[in-house]
Amino acid sequence: MTATPSPLEEPSEAQTAASPLTRLGESRWILVAAAFIAVVAILLYQVPVWAAALGVALLAGSAAFVPRRAAARRVQLSTQRERRRMWPGTGMKVTVDALPTPCFVADGRGITRYVNASAQAAYEGVKPGDPLSFSLRAPSLLEAFDRVCATAGTERISWIEKVPTETWYEAHIAPIYMPGSGGQEMGTRRPDFILVVIQDLTENRRLERMRTDFVANASHELRTPLASLTGFIETIQGPARNDPEAQDRFLSIMLDQAGRMRRLIDDILSLSRIELKAHVRPANVVDLSEIVRHTADALSPLASEMNVEIRMHMPEEPVRLNGDRDELIQVTENLVENALKYGNGGKYVDVTLSGLEEATEGQSWLLEVRDYGEGIPREHLPRLTERFYRVDAESSRAMKGTGLGLAIVKHILTRHRGRLDVDSEAGQGATFKVKLPGLENSEDISAKN
Ligand code: ADP
Numbered sequence: 111m112t113a114t115p116s117p118l119e120e121p122s123e124a125q126t127a128a129s130p131l132t133r134l135g136e137s138r139w140i141l142v143a144a145a146f147i148a149v150v151a152i153l154l155y156q157v158p159v160w161a162a163a164l165g166v167a168l169l170a171g172s173a174a175f176v177p178r179r180a181a182a183r184r185v186q187l188s189t190q191r192e193r194r195r196m197w198p199g200t201g202m203k204v205t206v207d208a209l210p211t212p213c214f215v216a217d218g219r220g221i222t223r224y225v226n227a228s229a230q231a232a233y234e235g236v237k238p239g240d241p242l243s244f245s246l247r248a249p250s251l252l253e254a255f256d257r258v259c260a261t262a263g264t265e266r267i268s269w270i271e272k273v274p275t276e277t278w279y280e281a282h283i284a285p286i287y288m289p290g291s292g293g294q295e296m297g298t299r300r301p302d303f304i305l306v307v308i309q310d311l312t313e314n315r316r317l318e319r320m321r322t323d324f325v326a327n328a329s330h331e332l333r334t335p336l337a338s339l340t341g342f343i344e345t346i347q348g349p350a351r352n353d354p355e356a357q358d359r360f361l362s363i364m365l366d367q368a369g370r371m372r373r374l375i376d377d378i379l380s381l382s383r384i385e386l387k388a389h390v391r392p393a394n395v396v397d398l399s400e401i402v403r404h405t406a407d408a409l410s411p412l413a414s415e416m417n418v419e420i421r422m423h424m425p426e427e428p429v430r431l432n433g434d435r436d437e438l439i440q441v442t443e444n445l446v447e448n449a450l451k452y453g454n455g456g457k458y459v460d461v462t463l464s465g466l467e468e469a470t471e472g473q474s475w476l477l478e479v480r481d482y483g484e485g486i487p488r489e490h491l492p493r494l495t496e497r498f499y500r501v502d503a504e505s506s507r508a509m510k511g512t513g514l515g516l517a518i519v520k521h522i523l524t525r526h527r528g529r530l531d532v533d534s535e536a537g538q539g540a541t542f543k544v545k546l547p548g549l550e551n552s553e554d555i556s557a558k559n
Contacts (some may be wrong), residue, residue: 130174139174218300277310337365377514398429405442423462444515453481473548482539495520
């Protein structure tokens with residue numbers, strides 16, 4: 111970023127050239143001394159009066175009219191010093207540019223004087239010359255900034271922003287005193303500059319949360335199959351020690367329970383991985399129509415096992431949007447698989463993909479997965495996407511469900527700036543509707559990330 115030119119220009123003629131009378135006043139003691147020497151010269155050394163008077167007059171003339179470099183230099187130096195306190199020098203700029211996190215250099219009045227490339231990318235519209243509060247709005251950050259201005263101490267603060275996604279930040283705010291600008295008496299006046307360095311802690315916090323969530327959920331959900339595994343092992347070692355038939359039966363149940371534990375762990379890890387990148391928008395371009403067809407093909411064995419036909423209502427042309435192919439496959443697979451598993455009262459599952467043109471949001475796409483099964487009672491609808499929430503835990507377990515499928519769908523859609531709506535009534539089947547925004551410029555996406 112190139113800094114805006116300083117409003118403080120080089121000292122002007124008017125600033126350096128004081129009036130002749132003022133200059134005479136400033137040189138009065140030299141002139142008095144010269145006049146005294148002239149009088150002594152006339153009286154003691156018979157110097158002609160006219161010559162002594164001419165000497166004094168020449169001295170007075172030069173004092174009044176010859177420009178004085180020292181004064182001009184003094185004005186120039188003080189202007190330069192003032193400018194150095196107002197605009198960061200090249201050294202400071204290149205240092206700030208080398209930092210990987212967003213950095214702002216503001217003056218002691220809170221006016222932005224320089225920002226590095228990372229800050230420009232993260233904070234749209236940030237401009238040197240504007241108050242810092244135009245780009246940084248977090249009240250706790252601005253309060254900390256004021257404290258640094260007032261006390262000249264350093265501050266480290268953190269805060270959370272909830273919109274558009276939960277994001278954790280930490281800022282380090284430090285005063286800067288320019289050498290030779292009176293910085294020695296730090297604390298007695300405003301800092302020349304204040305450096306604000308901002309760090310995005312979201313990734314770290316999500317990682318911490320992922321660990322605690324995993325421990326809490328996994329321990330709860332894994333306890334049942336683990337207890338059953340332990341029980342069967344004890345039985346095989348004890349009462350069923352010499353009963354190969356019972357052992358076979360127990361071993362196949364144990365295999366089922368181990369499979370359940372594996373599915374749970376896979377789903378929990380998958381959910382945590384998606385959460386980890388929830389605030390990074392996918393920049394790849396994918397064809398949603400191809401993804402839906404791929405899913406239908408992959409699930410056709412399950413459909414024939416359930417005796418259900420998947421009917422596709424798809425546009426002819428590709429449906430291009432920004433997305434992560436694997437994650438969108440997870441979305442479509444979860445929804446179609448649920449429709450097959452829980453909608454098995456009906457003969458069909460309808461999968462419809464259509465375009466929506468909205469005046470405010472532009473082009474978007476709607477994927478509907480409709481089944482004709484038992485449906486979901488209304489009171490359950492708002493909680494369907496909660497982790498481990500099941501309408502009927504037994505039927506979910508019987509269908510090899512983990513209770514995490516729709517939570518995963520919701521997280522993937524949040525990352526894709528999409529939405530999940532469910533329409534259903536008991537006995538009427540269910541329609542799961544996924545709305546996804548249309549294709550966006552990949553540069554816009556990386557700028558928004
Ligand atoms: P699960 O692994 O148990 O299938 P999900 O998160 O995919 O977990 O679904 C949560 C619950 O929502 C399921 O246990 C089921 O009770 C209900 N559900 C999901 N889809 C349907 C559907 N198409 N019809 C009826 N109930 C459904």
